[in-house]
Amino acid sequence: MQPFVWESRIRFVDTDASGRIHYTALFRHFEAAEFEFLRSLGCSYVTLEEGYPRVHVECDYLAALRCDDTISTAVTVDRVGGTSFTLAFSVSLEGRQAAKGKITVVCIDRETQRPRPLPDRLSESLRTS
Amino acid sequence: MQPFVWESRIRFVDTDASGRIHYTALFRHFEAAEFEFLRSLGCSYVTLEEGYPRVHVECDYLAALRCDDTISTAVTVDRVGGTSFTLAFSVSLEGRQAAKGKITVVCIDRETQRPRPLPDRLSESLRTS
Amino acid sequence: MQPFVWESRIRFVDTDASGRIHYTALFRHFEAAEFEFLRSLGCSYVTLEEGYPRVHVECDYLAALRCDDTISTAVTVDRVGGTSFTLAFSVSLEGRQAAKGKITVVCIDRETQRPRPLPDRLSESLRTS
Amino acid sequence: MQPFVWESRIRFVDTDASGRIHYTALFRHFEAAEFEFLRSLGCSYVTLEEGYPRVHVECDYLAALRCDDTISTAVTVDRVGGTSFTLAFSVSLEGRQAAKGKITVVCIDRETQRPRPLPDRLSESLRTS
Numbered sequence: 001m002q003p004f005v006w007e008s009r010i011r012f013v014d015t016d017a018s019g020r021i022h023y024t025a026l027f028r029h030f031e032a033a034e035f036e037f038l039r040s041l042g043c044s045y046v047t048l049e050e051g052y053p054r055v056h057v058e059c060d061y062l063a064a065l066r067c068d069d070t071i072s073t074a075v076t077v078d079r080v081g082g083t084s085f086t087l088a089f090s091v092s093l094e095g096r097q098a099a100k101g102k103i104t105v106v107c108i109d110r111e112t113q114r115p116r117p118l119p120d121r122l123s124e125s126l127r128t129s
Numbered sequence: 130m131q132p133f134v135w136e137s138r139i140r141f142v143d144t145d146a147s148g149r150i151h152y153t154a155l156f157r158h159f160e161a162a163e164f165e166f167l168r169s170l171g172c173s174y175v176t177l178e179e180g181y182p183r184v185h186v187e188c189d190y191l192a193a194l195r196c197d198d199t200i201s202t203a204v205t206v207d208r209v210g211g212t213s214f215t216l217a218f219s220v221s222l223e224g225r226q227a228a229k230g231k232i233t234v235v236c237i238d239r240e241t242q243r244p245r246p247l248p249d250r251l252s253e254s255l256r257t258s
Numbered sequence: 259m260q261p262f263v264w265e266s267r268i269r270f271v272d273t274d275a276s277g278r279i280h281y282t283a284l285f286r287h288f289e290a291a292e293f294e295f296l297r298s299l300g301c302s303y304v305t306l307e308e309g310y311p312r313v314h315v316e317c318d319y320l321a322a323l324r325c326d327d328t329i330s331t332a333v334t335v336d337r338v339g340g341t342s343f344t345l346a347f348s349v350s351l352e353g354r355q356a357a358k359g360k361i362t363v364v365c366i367d368r369e370t371q372r373p374r375p376l377p378d379r380l381s382e383s384l385r386t387s
Numbered sequence: 388m389q390p391f392v393w394e395s396r397i398r399f400v401d402t403d404a405s406g407r408i409h410y411t412a413l414f415r416h417f418e419a420a421e422f423e424f425l426r427s428l429g430c431s432y433v434t435l436e437e438g439y440p441r442v443h444v445e446c447d448y449l450a451a452l453r454c455d456d457t458i459s460t461a462v463t464v465d466r467v468g469g470t471s472f473t474l475a476f477s478v479s480l481e482g483r484q485a486a487k488g489k490i491t492v493v494c495i496d497r498e499t500q501r502p503r504p505l506p507d508r509l510s511e512s513l514r515t516s
Contacts, residue, residue, distance in 0.1 A: 012293065012303070013151050013286050017144035017196055023441040024142060024418075027411040028271050035270065035326070045270070046326045054410040058445035064500065067146055068293070068304045113451065141422065141432070142415050152312040153289075156282040157400050164399065164455070174399070175455045183281040187316035193371065197422070197433045242322065271409055275402035275454055282400060325404055 003074040004040055004129075006033035010069045021065040026099055027057070030089050033073040034103065037087070041125040050116065051108040055084065059101030069093055080126045083107050083115040132203040133169055133258075135162035139198045150194040155228055156186070159218050162202040163232065166216070170254040179245065180237040184213065188230030198222055209255045212236050212244040261332040262298055262387070264291035268327045279323040284357055285315070288347050291331040292361065295345070299383040308374065309366040313342065317359030327351055338384045341365050341373040390461040391427055391516075393420035397456045408452040413486055414444070417476050420460040421490065424474070428512040437503065438495040442471065446488030456480055467513045470494050470502040 006029075014025035038045055045052055065071065071091050078086040084106040091099040109116045118126075135158075143154035167174055174181055194200065200220050207215040213235040220228040238245045247255075264287075272283035296303055303310055323329065329349050336344040342364040349357040367374045376384075393416075401412035425432055432439055452458065458478050465473040471493040478486040496503045505513075 009290075011286065011290055012145055013153060013289055015146035016141055017146070017148045018438055018440060019146045020440065022142050023444060024411050024414040027414075028269065031271055031411075032267075032269055044326065051405055053405060053407060053448065053451070055448050056446070057410060059443070061440065061442050064440070068302065138419075140415065140419055142418055147309055147311060149311065152315060153282050153285040156285075157398065160282075160400055161396075161398055173455065180276055182276060182278060182319065182322070184319050185317070186281060188314070190311065190313050193311070197431065270403055271411060273404035274399055275404070275406045277404045280400050 003076050004033075004037045006036050006073045006075065008032055008071060008073065010065050010067055010071065012067050014065075015067050019066065023059070023061060026059065026061070026065070026091065026101075029071065029073055029091070030059075030101060030103065033075050033089060034087060037075040041122075041129055043122045043125050048119065048122065049110070050119065051110045051113070052105050053108060054103055055106045056086075056104035057101065059089075059099060061099050063093065063096065063098040065093060065098055071098065077126045077129050078102055080118070080123060082117055085118065085123075085126050132205050133162075133166045135165050135202045135204065137161055137200060137202065139194050139196055139200065141196050144196050148195065152188070152190060155188065155190070155194070155220065155230075158200065158202055158220070159188075159230060159232065162204050162218060163216060166204040170251075170258055172251045172254050177248065177251065178239070179248065180239045180242070181234050182237060183232055184235045185215075185233035186230065188218075188228060190228050192222065192225065192227040194222060194227055200227065206255050206258050207231055209247070209252060211246055214247065214252075214255050261334050262291075262295045264294050264331045264333065266290055266329060266331065268323050268325055268329065270325050273325050277324065281317070281319060284317065284319070284323070284349065284359075287329065287331055287349070288317075288359060288361065291333050291347060292345060295333040299380075299387055301380045301383050306377065306380065307368070308377065309368045309371070310363050311366060312361050313364045314344075314362035315359065317347075317357060319357050321351065321354065321356040323351060323356055329356065335384050335387050336360055338376070338381060340375055343376065343384050390463050391420075391424045393423050393460045393462065395419055395458060395460065397452050397454055397458065399454050402454050406453065410446070410448060413446065413448070413452070413478065413488075416458065416460055416478070417446075417488060417490065420462050420476060421474060424462040428509075428516055430509045430512050435506065435509065436497070437506065438497045438500070439492050440495060441490055442493045443473075443491035444488065446476075446486060448486050450480065450483065450485040452480060452485055458485065464513045464516050465489055467505070467510060469504055472505065472510075472513050
């Protein structure tokens with residue numbers, strides 16, 4: 001099966017005085033890819049009742065990205081646990097991998113702010129994606 | 130009376146590929162100055178019950194700012210209305226004005242999301258600052 | 259003639275604790291619209307030799323925008339001067355205007371960092387857009 | 388020896404619609420701490436001839452941070468290699484750890500954009516910090 005891929009363009013605001021992307025800016029692209037991936041599963045965050053804070057993030061930057069570069073971010077499910085899940089991101093530019101990262105998202109009850117089981121529908125969608 | 134002045138440093142994340150500050154990054158410095166100005170009046174936003182969205186912003190950029198520059202942002206009250214107020218910001222670098230801007234903040238009821246009168250304490254603090 | 263319109267989605271990173279968009283985040287959408295507008299004129303910034311810092315920005319926020327809202331940003335040329343130009347932005351959500359702003363961009367020589375005449379091709383493209 | 392500690396305040400722009408800090412915003416605080424740590428070693432990035440892109444970042448978020456929270460970020464040297472180094476960050480709020488992360492920075496030649504040995508002065512400063 002084809003992985004979910006999100007295309008986006010590196011913007012000027014994403015760059016820093018080195019002339020390349022500022023490392024934090026790539027996470028804005030990850031976030032867009034993450035939200036669109038969940039939307040593609042029929043589980044848009046904004047329709048879910050729970051809170052979904054990120055509790056872990058990591059990223060390796062393999063190549064410089066510059067303003068106007070169009071990147072493709074492939075999103076795959078790395079792990080689905082009881083109360084959290086991990087997504088893997090692979091960014092490529094013109095067919096070559098430019099960055100790879102992971103984000104772990106935990107499901108919390110908005111009232112108690114404590115972890116709670118992933119809703120079945122989300123859990124199943126992630127497992128079968 | 131001396132105006133309120135907030136010192137801050139331009140960070141690498143504030144810059145873009147031009148080597149200068151990205152114009153939007155200066156607003157993060159404005160925001161820190163705004164919040165600290167209100168704190169200095171005894172009216173920290175986080176202690177206020179109402180919502181305070183910005184409804185107008187403007188800024189003129191007069192000189193380039195670069196990573197590690199330490200800027201001084203003077204905050205003054207430009208106008209206090211019934212339901213909103215306008216703050217003026219003047220940024221200087223080494224004694225020379227580098228930017229100037231204004232931000233208009235409206236007081237809203239968090240429930241109805243409609244404008245409501247500024248709380249007396251805030252209104253008076255702003256008028257006498 | 260139809261104005262240039264750029265569609266984009268409000269992202270979670272664009273929001274703040276009020277639940278609405280943080281006012282500065284809208285400028286990232288303006289920037290994408292600005293760059294794509296110039297690209298549509300055949301004058302992508304990244305292909306131009308000069309520097310193009312923003313020297314003035316203003317924006318009025320007319321309605322709350324929230325995560326996942328899809329906005330349309332119409333870009334029109336407000337003014338073309340000798341060394342600078344002003345673009346106007348009108349943001350709408352579901353057919354209602356949600357924000358409007360202007361950005362003035364000055365053309366500078368990258369070496370001297372001083373203003374210089376707009377390249378003819380850019381100037382003409384802006385005038386006839 | 389006492390680790391280097393940088394104090395900063397979570398800003399409104401750092402938050403998102405969850406009411407907590409957006410995970411990417413913490414990296415702005417890491418960056419300020421990183422730059423000030425190097426300054427404290429007498430090795431400010433802006434005075435160094437080489438480029439210093441980040442090639443790896445990771446962070447665990449242990450507690451929610453909110454607007455106006457004042458955090459302390461302790462910076463320690465995790466590893467000093469031939470062409471790169473890793474800094475560790477530990478964020479605490481009111482004496483409790485709220486986040487921990489690592490950032491790996493590689494030294495590159497600005498012309499060739501290829502890794503090169505860390506300057507002796509920086510390497511020694513990091514080893515003895």
